[in-house]
Amino acid sequence: MWNTPCDSRRLEEALYALNNLYSFVNIEVIGQSVLGQDLYHITIGEGARKVHMNASMHANEWITTNSLILFLFHYCQKIDCDGEIENKKARELFKETTLSAFPMINPDGVNLVLHGVKCADIEREKVLFINEGSMEFHHWKANIRGIDLNNQFPANWEIEKERKEAKRAAPRDYPGDVPLTEPEVRVLYTLTEKENFDSVLSLHTQGEEFYWGYMNKEPKISKKMADEFARVSNYKSVQMIDSHAGFKDWFIHEYRRPGFTIELGKGINPLPISHLPSIYDRCSKILVAQLAFDTKG
Template structure:
């Protein structure tokens, strides 16, 4: 059966294959092919871009994660840990942390001071006057790191703004007694062989140094400050693992260094951390008697805030607990608020167990920021107070 040319044209037309349509289909195929090629190129470029930047993203995230985890709290916290962490913190937060060595001990360990913040108003927090109370060093170091990271990321901590560090400088001396801490943690390995017999004698012949409180010279550093030193009770008459006040006030380098720093920075408030009792000591008789009722009420207002967040009971030191201590000296010499915080449950002749730290941190992690806010408030009150009127003669 044969078809005419007209029939062929009709048949082709019915199958949709007119010359115009055929050309259109070819153009569509070309467009689709080009689109596919471009999509593959785009995907390839994106993949290579991601692969190129992925290491940088990983490094950045790694540093961000590490930034908040420099200070490790799951092991015995040594002088070496503290020193290494301080260098890393200073490098990580150079805009807000300044590190200073106040002095060196007789055994060559530095007593570090850390300035956190850029404000003119200052406060001072110290820890580990007593060797076996090294958990206070770990606490203060974790404060430094936490506050610095919060300031960097502008992240409030339990509703408290880290921006306070733009107005107030928090000064820390996290380990006042590095020689004593090292001796308590490592025993006679911490000191030269020729000194072993001397240290055994100061430790009453006991080779275990877990109970050690004194510095490397057998002096109790928190019985070294001038106020009330002469009247100190319950002290020993010779160098010992505890309770020897020295032969004169400020005999120990460590106490000298802390006094020198305090006089230089003139803090509005001072806090001294110790480790046993879950109590806050505040005020001494000689200081309170020189103050007005308003000043006493302001101090009570501050200590109430500290007690509210820590849930530590409040106490005023008794006769055997007064004199020779850092906060005794600060409160009397500067006539400003000073508080001694005992962070853990009462333990006898040993350091707090590591298992206690999470609870200690929970109770104390806001103390530095609260103290900073209260210091700024006190400073603003002073500025707002009217100047005394000149006397008329």
């Protein structure tokens, strides 16, 4: 799958292979998308420190799933052979940290971007209406109902609702009628409440930068983590942006713990699969840094 965009079917194939290769990987279905596709959650590790990573919140940012799955294979391989990943002993990370990964939050949207309206199923007519009759979906960020999943969280959602140009279902930027209406968002929200993560990280594209603050509610340790992420990846560290209702925003607002939005790569979304090697080289360094960082230290 490393040379091919990762849709929902290829994700399932990759997870099947991961599960067969490594007995210490736990894979579970934690919900379904609007169109009934399984939403997968992976856990690796046995440590008290709990970190979460997710990808493909936005449909045309599917290369984030490729990046995260590639990292999981690389990490598991190093655990299995007692090797190092980014100069860290993989088995020590395994013992110290429990990794939670949600590799494709928006499978319906990803499939729509990659394969067109034939994947919209019962939502076909609605999708075409939202897209103004166009059969081109490369710009589509939302889920299949035209709701932007990263504008659905209860962290000053009302501000985003008021100022977004989109006032109804749209290919991007419509936050819905109220927060947490979409099943994909509710699954992530519930998972986060249940697992009580020490830090979270959401992969997006593009910009080669990351955001780590929210209304000065982030803990002091977030700055130290941001400095380390910037050091290892050479991505630009941005504390504040004028944004609300995202997953990172809600996590910081609700838990006062480190949360990050990582904008992988540069270009126009969707970034081509040929960018994956260079994206992964820097992304993997950030992911290992998150695994290794002691947020309580």
